[in-house]
Amino acid sequence: MKRIRMKYIKNTCACLLVVFSSQLAIAQEQTTGPAALEMLSQRSLWKKTSNPAGLQFDQPFQYSTLSVGYELYDGNFRRPQQGGSGNRQTVHTEGNYRIKDYYLSGSFDYRRDQIKDANYNASIIDPFRGMPYIIADLNPSDWNNQHYEMQFNIASPAYNDQFSFGFAGSYKVSSGAKQRDIRSENYFYNLSLSPGVVYTPSEKHHLGLNFVYSNVKEESYGSNVNNSVDQQYYELLGLGTAVNYLGGGRSNNYIGDALGGGFQYQYAGNVNVLLSADYSVEAEDLQVSFEVPRDGASVLRHIWKAKLAFIKEGTQTSHFLDFNYCNRNMDGIQYVTQRDNSSSQMGWQTLFKSVRSTYSTEQAGVQYHLTSNKGNAYSWKLSAGAVYEKLNDEYLLPNSVKQAENVLFNAGIKKNLALADKKSKQLLVGLDLGYNANISGVYNYGGAHADYPTVTGLEQNDFRYLTSSYASIGVPLVYSQKIKNDSQNMLFIKAQIQAQFTNSYQFNDRIFAGFNVGVNF
Amino acid sequence: MKSIHIITALAILTLFSASCKKINNAGDAEKAGSYQVNITAPSQLAGVTSTQGLKIVFENFAEGFKLEKELGANITTIDGLIPGIYSINISGRVEDGAGDAFYLSGSKINYAIVKNGEAIEIPVNGLKVSPLIISEIFYAGTGASPVPGTGTYFRNQFYEIYNNSDKVIYLDGLCFANLTPTTATTTLPLWPAADGSDYAYAERIWKVPGTGTQYPLQAGESFVISQFAANHKLPQYNVNSPVDGSSSEFEFNMNNANFPDQPAVDMEHVFYNASASKGTLPQYLTSVFGGAYVIFKVPAGETYDPVNNANLRTRNLAGTATMQYAKVPIRYILDAVEAGNNENLINAKRVPSVLDAGMTYVGATYNSLGVARKVAVVNADGTPILMDTNNSTNDFERGVVPQFRRHGSRMPSWNHTIK
Numbered sequence: 001m002k003r004i005r006m007k008y009i010k011n012t013c014a015c016l017l018v019v020f021s022s023q024l025a026i027a028q029e030q031t032t033g034p035a036a037l038e039m040l041s042q043r044s045l046w047k048k049t050s051n052p053a054g055l056q057f058d059q060p061f062q063y064s065t066l067s068v069g070y071e072l073y074d075g076n077f078r079r080p081q082q083g084g085s086g087n088r089q090t091v092h093t094e095g096n097y098r099i100k101d102y103y104l105s106g107s108f109d110y111r112r113d114q115i116k117d118a119n120y121n122a123s124i125i126d127p128f129r130g131m132p133y134i135i136a137d138l139n140p141s142d143w144n145n146q147h148y149e150m151q152f153n154i155a156s157p158a159y160n161d162q163f164s165f166g167f168a169g170s171y172k173v174s175s176g177a178k179q180r181d182i183r184s185e186n187y188f189y190n191l192s193l194s195p196g197v198v199y200t201p202s203e204k205h206h207l208g209l210n211f212v213y214s215n216v217k218e219e220s221y222g223s224n225v226n227n228s229v230d231q232q233y234y235e236l237l238g239l240g241t242a243v244n245y246l247g248g249g250r251s252n253n254y255i256g257d258a259l260g261g262g263f264q265y266q267y268a269g270n271v272n273v274l275l276s277a278d279y280s281v282e283a284e285d286l287q288v289s290f291e292v293p294r295d296g297a298s299v300l301r302h303i304w305k306a307k308l309a310f311i312k313e314g315t316q317t318s319h320f321l322d323f324n325y326c327n328r329n330m331d332g333i334q335y336v337t338q339r340d341n342s343s344s345q346m347g348w349q350t351l352f353k354s355v356r357s358t359y360s361t362e363q364a365g366v367q368y369h370l371t372s373n374k375g376n377a378y379s380w381k382l383s384a385g386a387v388y389e390k391l392n393d394e395y396l397l398p399n400s401v402k403q404a405e406n407v408l409f410n411a412g413i414k415k416n417l418a419l420a421d422k423k424s425k426q427l428l429v430g431l432d433l434g435y436n437a438n439i440s441g442v443y444n445y446g447g448a449h450a451d452y453p454t455v456t457g458l459e460q461n462d463f464r465y466l467t468s469s470y471a472s473i474g475v476p477l478v479y480s481q482k483i484k485n486d487s488q489n490m491l492f493i494k495a496q497i498q499a500q501f502t503n504s505y506q507f508n509d510r511i512f513a514g515f516n517v518g519v520n521f
Numbered sequence: 522m523k524s525i526h527i528i529t530a531l532a533i534l535t536l537f538s539a540s541c542k543k544i545n546n547a548g549d550a551e552k553a554g555s556y557q558v559n560i561t562a563p564s565q566l567a568g569v570t571s572t573q574g575l576k577i578v579f580e581n582f583a584e585g586f587k588l589e590k591e592l593g594a595n596i597t598t599i600d601g602l603i604p605g606i607y608s609i610n611i612s613g614r615v616e617d618g619a620g621d622a623f624y625l626s627g628s629k630i631n632y633a634i635v636k637n638g639e640a641i642e643i644p645v646n647g648l649k650v651s652p653l654i655i656s657e658i659f660y661a662g663t664g665a666s667p668v669p670g671t672g673t674y675f676r677n678q679f680y681e682i683y684n685n686s687d688k689v690i691y692l693d694g695l696c697f698a699n700l701t702p703t704t705a706t707t708t709l710p711l712w713p714a715a716d717g718s719d720y721a722y723a724e725r726i727w728k729v730p731g732t733g734t735q736y737p738l739q740a741g742e743s744f745v746i747s748q749f750a751a752n753h754k755l756p757q758y759n760v761n762s763p764v765d766g767s768s769s770e771f772e773f774n775m776n777n778a779n780f781p782d783q784p785a786v787d788m789e790h791v792f793y794n795a796s797a798s799k800g801t802l803p804q805y806l807t808s809v810f811g812g813a814y815v816i817f818k819v820p821a822g823e824t825y826d827p828v829n830n831a832n833l834r835t836r837n838l839a840g841t842a843t844m845q846y847a848k849v850p851i852r853y854i855l856d857a858v859e860a861g862n863n864e865n866l867i868n869a870k871r872v873p874s875v876l877d878a879g880m881t882y883v884g885a886t887y888n889s890l891g892v893a894r895k896v897a898v899v900n901a902d903g904t905p906i907l908m909d910t911n912n913s914t915n916d917f918e919r920g921v922v923p924q925f926r927r928h929g930s931r932m933p934s935w936n937h938t939i940k
Contacts, residue, residue, distance in 0.1 A: 213540065228665070228673040230810070230862075230886040243583045246810065246862040246885060257540035283540075283547040292708070300547035333550040336605050336635055339707040339868070346711075346839065352604050352635035354553040397553045397603050398586075448585025 032063045032520045034428055034478045034492050035377035035416045042320055042369065045274040045309050050262045051196035051210035053166030055155040056103045057266065061376065064095030067518025069494070075510035077470065077502050080461045081127040083115035084140070095521070101157030106150070113145040120458040122184045122233060123220045123252050125176040132332055132359070133286045133297040135222060135249055136242070136454055137233045141180035148173045158200055166210075168194040181224045182231045182249035188218040198264070208264035212280060216256040219290075222249020237297075238332050238357035239393055239400040240455035241447045252296065256284030260303070272311040279304055294348035298333040313373075320369040324387075332357035360392040374416065383412040383432075391466060399446045402459065404466040405439040414476070424490070425481040432474035432498070441467030464506045474498035483519070490520040556604055556637045560597045562627060565646040568617040572645055575613035575625060580914075581605045582864040596640075606868055607632050610878050611645050612910055623647050626911060628878040631868050651855040652686030653695070653816060654909050656743055656930065659764065659891035659923035660860060661883050662809045666759040673887045674759035675809055676749040676780060677766060679923070682816060682856075683743040683894070683930055685907050690738050693731025695855075696791065697746060698723035700813035701837075701846050705861035705869040705880075710846075711839035718873055720848040721815055721857070722835070725805065726791040726827070727773060736770075736935060741904025743930040744770040748805055750785035763889045763923045768938045773805035780804065784937045795845035797828045809886040811860025813871040817853040825853070851875065858913050860892065867914075879914025891923040903929045 032040075040061065041047070046054035069092070074085035094107035121127045123135035125145055151170040158164045174188040196210030224231060224247075233249055234242040260280025267273040280303045286296035304327040312319040336352040365387035371378040386409050393402040414430035443463035445455050480492040494516040501509045562572040572592050579588040579602060586603055592611065612626040627645030662675035680697065684690050701710060701724045712722060727746075729736060738744060750772035753762035766772075767783065774787040776799070790799045807814070819825040827833035827847035834845045857876035860883075861869060867880045883890040895918055898906040905928040908916045926932060932939065 213537075215540075228887065232885065243865050244863055244884075245865060255543075257543045259537075259540050259544065281544055283543040285543060285547075298547045298550070300544070300550075331547070331550065333547055334553075336633060338606060338631065338633055339709070341709040341711055341839065351633045353550045354604060355550045356553050397555065398584075448587075 032061070032065075033377055033424070033426055033480050033490055034494070034520070035426070036375070037063060037065065037520065039371065039377055042371075043311060045266065045272065045311070046208075046264070048307065048309070049208070049210075049264050049274070049276045050168075050194055050212055050260075050278055051166065051198065051208040051264050051276075052153040052155055052168035052194060053164045053196035053198040053210065054206060054208050054264060054266070055105065055153055055166060056157070056164065057198070057206055057268065060096055060103075060105075062096055062098065064093070064521040065518055066093040066521075067091070067492075067494075067516045069514060069516035071512070071514035073510065073512045075500070075508065077465070077468070077500055077504075077507040077510040079128075079465050080119045080458050081121045082118060083143070084117035086113065086115040088113045090516075092518075103155040104153065106152040108151075109147070109149040111147040113143070113147070115143040115145065117141070118143055120454070122178055122182040122222060122249050123186075124218065124254075125174050125186050125188050130301060130328070130330060130359075131254060131284060131286075131299060132236060132238045132357070133299070134236050135182070135184075135220075135233055135252065136236050136458060137182045137231055137249070138453060139180050139182070139231065141178050143176055143178050145174060145176035158198075162200050164198040164200070166196045166198075168196070181226055181229065182222050182233055183225060184249060185221045185223075186218060188216075190214065190216045196262075204267055204269050206264070206266040206268070208262070208266075208276075210262045210264075212258070212260040212262070212278075214258035214260075214280075214282070216254070216258070216284065218252075218254040220252040220254075222251060224248035234452065234454050236454060236458075237334065237395070238359075239395040239402050239443075240445045240452065240459040241395050241398075241400065242449070242452055242454040244452065251289050253287040253290060253293070254284055255287070256282060258282035270312070272313070274307070274309045277304075277306045292347050294337050295335040295350045295353075297335065298353075299330055300333065301328060301330045303328045316373060318371045318373055318378075320367075320371070322365075322367045324363070324365045324367070326361075326363040328359075328361045330359040331355045332359065356397065357395045358393070360390075362390045362392075364388045377416060378414075379416055381412075381414040383410070383414075385410050395447070398448065400444060402443045402463060404441040404463070406436055406466075407439060408434060408436045410434040423481040423483075423485050426479070428476070428478035428480070430474075430476040432472075432476070434472035434474075436468075436470050436472075438467045438469045461506070464504060468502045468504040468507060470500050470502035470504075472498060472500045480520075488521070491518075492520065493517050553604065555600065556602045556634060557598060557600045558602060558634060559638070559640045560592065560599060561595065561640070561642045562592055562597075562611050562645050563642065564615075564625065565644050566623060566625065568619070569615055569623055569625065572611070572615065572625065575611050575615065575645065577609065577611045580608045580610075582608070582867045602634055604635050605633075607634055608867060608878065608914075609641070609643060610912060611643055612912075624650070626878075628874045628912075630870055630874040630878060650909060652684060652688065652690055653738075654683055654685045654856045654894065654907060655680060655814060655816060655858045656683035656685075656907055657681040657891060657893040657923065657925075657927065658814065658858060658860060660807055660809060660811055661885065661890055662887045663753075663759050663762045663889045664887045666756075666761055668756045668760060671757070671759060674753070674762060675806055675887075676751075676758065676804060677753040677762045677764055677923075678748040678807060679745050679764065679766060679769060679925075680814060681743050681745045681925065683907060684738045684740050685909060687740045689740065691731070691734050692729045692736040692738050692744065693733050694818060695729045696726055696817050696819070696849075697728075697788065698726040698792075698815050698817070698847070698849060699807045700724065700815060700871050702871060703812055704808040704810045705813075705859075705866040705871065707869045708839075709869070709871070710837035713835055713838065716835070716848065718875075719851055721851060721854060721873065721876070723792065723815070723847040723849050725793045726847055726849075727788040727805075728791050729771065730786065730789045736933070738933055739931070741900060741902060741929075741931055742933045743926055744933055744936075745925055746771040746773065746788060747785065748773050749780050750783040751780070761889065764925065768925060768932070768936065770933065770936055775799055775802060775804050777803045786937070792827050792834075792847045795828060795834055810862045811882055813857065813859045815849060815857045815872075815876070816855050817849055818855060819853060825850075856909075858917070860913075864914070875911070877911055877913050879912040879916075881913040881917040881919055883920050889922070890920045892917040892919050893921045893924070893927060894918075896928050899929070904931065905929060
């Protein structure tokens with residue numbers, strides 16, 4: 001384990017060096033404020049696709065940013081597997097650069113999560129990543145997790161003014177440790193690679209195509225520190241269906257691959273339009289134990305995403321309109337296995353497999369932004385949108401269902417105040433309001449163990465959360481100024497607070513607060 | 522340069538093919554549906570030709586699924602089964618042509634039902650009824666005591682054995698053994714193929730001492746063998762202990778000065794790792810998760826000496842360990858009870874299904890709870906006839922507070938506390 005940790009640290013240091021060295025070079029050329037970077041992100045349509053070949057068509061200006069932050073959250077309006085409270089420390093850096101006609105961008109993120117009193121999870125760092133086959137114990141526990149994520153994108157110039165090529169990669173590494181019996185020590189990585197091409201038949205039209213390959217692995221080692229007390233734990237099979245065990249948990253090995261592709265079309269005229277559609281298929285297997293592996297379960301995910309974005313830019317104001325759609329259908333596959341103790345085999349035989357559960361999440365949303373332009377930033381910005389989400393999960397035999405339908409409305413305003421010309425002192429103040437209206441929901445457990453805590457504690461409380469209407473209010477504040485009057489480097493201090501309130505009988509509220517300090521080069 | 526291209530292409534192809542394999546494997550799975558099987562249950566008992574009317578029970582412990590049905594005349598079709606691993610048990614009373622009643626049973630344990638429409642044959646035979654049965658077991662131990670310096674406690678383990686017949690039985694020479702693996706595990710040992718299904722494999726064997734008629738057990742009486750026959754409720758042991766073991770008839774004395782010999786009669790040590798010596802362990806502890814226990818008696822005129830007869834012992838052929846286990850002939854065994862962590866450990870059964878087709882459990886360790894056999898009938902004198910269908914899942918109440926001589930069973934007259 002120590003060797004693996006050292007390897008992570010070395011890889012991380014190497015990547016930091018690369019990112020920082022590019023930032024130092026860029027620092028000579030650009031000065032950027034927080035509002036300008038936000039506008040750049042808003043205008044960068046290709047950056048929101050999975051095709052790196054089109055990044056140059058976003059015409060990004062060069063920038064780099066480095067920030068550190070601290071965030072915390074508290075409140076009982078949460079899913080059972082989320083922490084009752086927690087905090088995280090973050091480091092974020094990103095930047096872009098041009099070498100001749102090639103465009104490069106990269107980012108690095110570090111996050112240390114201290115999650116307090118999370119329930120029903122003793123085997124996975126992120127219980128919401130689409131893997132329902134986990135171990136749940138009955139002891140609310142802290143988790144200490146660390147996450148590293150490195151990304152890069154390369155985009156070529158257009159060859160023959162028609163073909164641009166790109167390549168993107170991301171590498172995520174996480175480690176996690178549950179702090180109470182059943183302890184779980186976890187190591188996770190995800191590698192994702194995406195080559196792409198954009199064909200430009202004319203100046204205003206761009207057609208893109210890209211391919212995505214991704215590989216994921218998470219290892220989880222369960223054990224008890226107090227060997228005198230054997231813990232009750234449950235192998236979750238979905239929607240509360242579970243098998244109970246006694247002891248110190250077990251070792252789980254999750255290995256997954258994903259293949260996918262995307263198609264994009266951009267029209268860059270008076271109105272900038274981008275249509276993109278992505279499809280990926282992901283399979284992830286759970287193998288129980290490393291010594292004598294047993295097929296535990298598998299999931300097969302089909303994910304469709306589509307996006308239609310419009311940008312209409314004027315000298316005074318700009319309009320941004322996005323339509324998004326996402327559909328994830330997942331099959332939960334269980335195996336019938338039997339231990340063969342004969343001398344020729346000595347291992348687990350898989351006799352049968354079948355789809356025992358299906359999970360479907362559908363999201364459709366629209367978002368509109370209106371900005372009053374000020375240079376490459378904005379003076380004020382209005383936002384409004386709505387997202388419809390439908391969850392439809394089913395355990396097939398014996399039948400259980402869990403469904404929830406919600407619409408989340410949001411509106412926001414931001415004002416970029418110029419405090420002083422000296423050092424370009426600015427204050428970005430905002431107000432975000434949201435309201436989630438629950439339309440419908442049902443949870444029916446039809447299995448044999450309605451008294452299991454996986455039903456009464458985990459699924460019923462999760463269902464209550466998913467079907468709760470709530471209101472939210474958020475206030476973001478960003479103060480920024482140049483480090484020196486003649487410097488291009490912009491120092492910024494960000495603070496944001498958000499509160500969610502629900503009228504549900506089971507929950508009260510949830511508060512999020514964060515603080516960041518950073519420099520834009 | 523060319524070789525770099527070839528290597529890159531090969532790497533991409535390998536990556537692509539590995540990904541496709543995983544995705545194709547998952548994509549092959551079809552949606553689960555309920556399955557059907559066709560059961561035949563031929564009688565192996567002379568004079569009984571029909572098994573119609575016997576009860577057949579399908580239990581899938583992992584799924585919590587149970588289905589009961591009556592057998593028909595020839596083939597019985599069972600619908601609505603979820604594919605999985607099942608314990609299938611047939612039991613019930615039938616009459617032969619002369620009108621005599623027989624209790625029949627048959628079973629298939631850990632049977633994989635993964636083919637729709639499969640034909641399954643389960644032979645049924647007359648049930649062997651034992652006069653001596655294990656009536657109560659407390660193996661889980663007790664949680665930490667509030668007394669400083671004391672912790673979790675397992676020395677209060679005990680095994681109670683009951684005379685379920687209407688005759689006096691002499692206990693002298695009755696053997697008690699725990700089978701291997703000591704804790705239920707799916708990693709089962711590999712035994713010599715020549716043994717067939719003729720043996721159970723014991724880790725340690727003890728024997729009731731005596732001259733042959735020294736320890737009579739009357740009908741309706743039971744006796745207790747304790748790991749340590751002390752009053753466990755004393756502060757130096759564990760004040761939370763649910764039992765006072767000082768009235769036990771026997772104890773497994775391992776000559777540990779810290780837990781000195783008690784008034785209960787010491788069991789005679791027979792076998793441990795090919796030796797008659799007790800070894801150096803400070804106590805005879807069976808698994809607090811639940812073990813597999815047998816009582817057996819060597820038939821008159823036969824000798825049973827697994828220490829000196831190498832044919833009556835073996836090592837686990839699955840590994841290189843040299844630990845020796847005693848072979849206990851199945852025909853010697855009067856009763857067997859299998860206990861495990863919980864119902865889901867039935868896929869780790871150590872006891873042949875002919876002795877115990879089920880498994881009992883208390884669901885936790887150190888919870889001060891035990892298992893006790895259910896009452897089938899109460900005699901006129903108030904003593905019970907306990908349930909014995911060779912299926913401890915059904916025969917035992919689980920999670921009971923341990924108690925000596927429950928349901929009105931009586932103490933033998935030679936117990937040291939009433940002498």
